[in-house]
Amino acid sequence: MxxxxxxxxxxxxxxxxxxxxxxxxxxxxxxxIIEEQRKRIDQMEGEMEGTIWSPRRWGE
Incomplete structure (x- = not known):
């Protein structure tokens, strides 16, 4: 940052x-471009965190 x-x-x-x-x-x-990259990085981090905490994945 x-x-x-x-x-x-x-x-x-x-x-x-x-x-x-x-x-x-x-x-x-x-x-x-730099500002758009920051938005995309933030979105991907949120998506990864959401996937990690998804109850569907807890049984794996």
Whole structure:
């Protein structure tokens, strides 16, 4: 999480300090990808935990 916060902060800093459209677009896309990955990781962790605690699996 620390690295994720740091990279998002750096991407935002670059985004804020440039007027180049291509660079701004790339920085925004990179931020969006990182945030989407975080959502998917959280979802998968929740799914794994739900599977582990499923009563159907207790008998195995």
């Amino acid at each position: 620390e690295k994720e916060a740091w990279i998002l902060q750096e991407l935002q800093r670059i985004y804020d300090n440039t007027s180049n459209y291509n660079v701004r677009t790339l920085m925004k896309a990179a931020q969006d």
